[in-house]
Amino acid sequence: MTVENTSAESPKKMKRNTKAMKIAAQVGMYAVLTFLAVIVLLPFYFMLESSFKTYEEALGEFTWFPKEFSGEGYAYIFGDNSYHINLLGNFGITLLVVIPSMLVGVFVSTLAAFTFAKRKFDGNGFLFSILIFTMMIPGTILMMPQYIIFADLDLVGTVIPLMLPGMFGSATCVFFMRQFIRGIPDSLIDATKLDGMNYFKIFLYLILPLSWPALISQIVLWFIGGYNDYMGPLIYLQSNDMNEQTLQVAIAYFSSSQNSGMENIPAVMAASVFAIIPLLILYVAFQKFFISGIAVSGMKD
Secondary structure (H helix, E strand, O other), X not given: OHHHHHHHHHHHHHHHHHHHHHHHHHHHHHHHHHHHHHHHXXXXXXXXXXXXXXXXXXXXXXXXXXXXXXXXXXXXXXXXXXXXXOHHHHHHHHHHHHHHHHHHHHHHHHHHHHHHHHOOOOOHHHHHHHHHHHOOOOHHHHXXXXXXXXXXXXXXXXXXXXXXXXXXXXXXXXXXXXXXXXXOOHXXXXXXXXXXXXXXXXXXXXHHHHOHHHHHHHHHHHHHHHHOOOHHHHHHOOOOOXXXXXXXXXXXXXXXXXXXXXXXXXXXXXXXXXXXXHHXXXXXXXXXXXXXXXXXXXXXX
């Protein structure tokens, strides 16, 4: 009788042990992820809380929280200041540079992706391989030839060099969108052909509407890349007037000008907070499309 009870309890005990090990593993995983998340978010927290400190407190002894919440930093960057910075104007210039290039570039890249994914022609795989190979070329190698071309065209000092290259599309975007479009059934395309649509109409009225999740994710990534671009505006705009620069260059100039005396740390942090807010809004607004677009495209063959 004792042997039978022992044999009957053994599977239950093993099941409890297995369940306990799973729970312990999950707790450990979440503990590690929480620790890593805190490490990543800590600089953002210091940026935010420092922006609400007074000038004297920011230069004084380190504290985790402002002893007295102050908006002096924000008042400085958005009011009259000795550096005559206008972050709202710089933000407008950044949008002027990024949005047209982003919209045209994503459209052209998606059109190329549709061609590689659904059009059958000789050399399709070879041309796509060449396109993928260009992703391995460091951008710094092309920086000087590109600058010489724009200098010969007398376009240095304008926003054209910052906008024009992106309008021809991106190899990364083409690859990403091709993976997504390959998952669209060919039967849908064949049905539209029977209705008399040509390939361009198929692209406009079928492929684009079905590709919204992937398109949104690429638009978000493209905007972030252009929004954070520092080297391009620094090279091509070449203006000492910060009101004619993009947001990132203006903030970098303002930050470096403060490093001599460090008297305006709250203002520098306030400018950084202002710069990151549009990206947070963009991510929160399109988070669902962004995640689903990347996940679905990653599962395509």
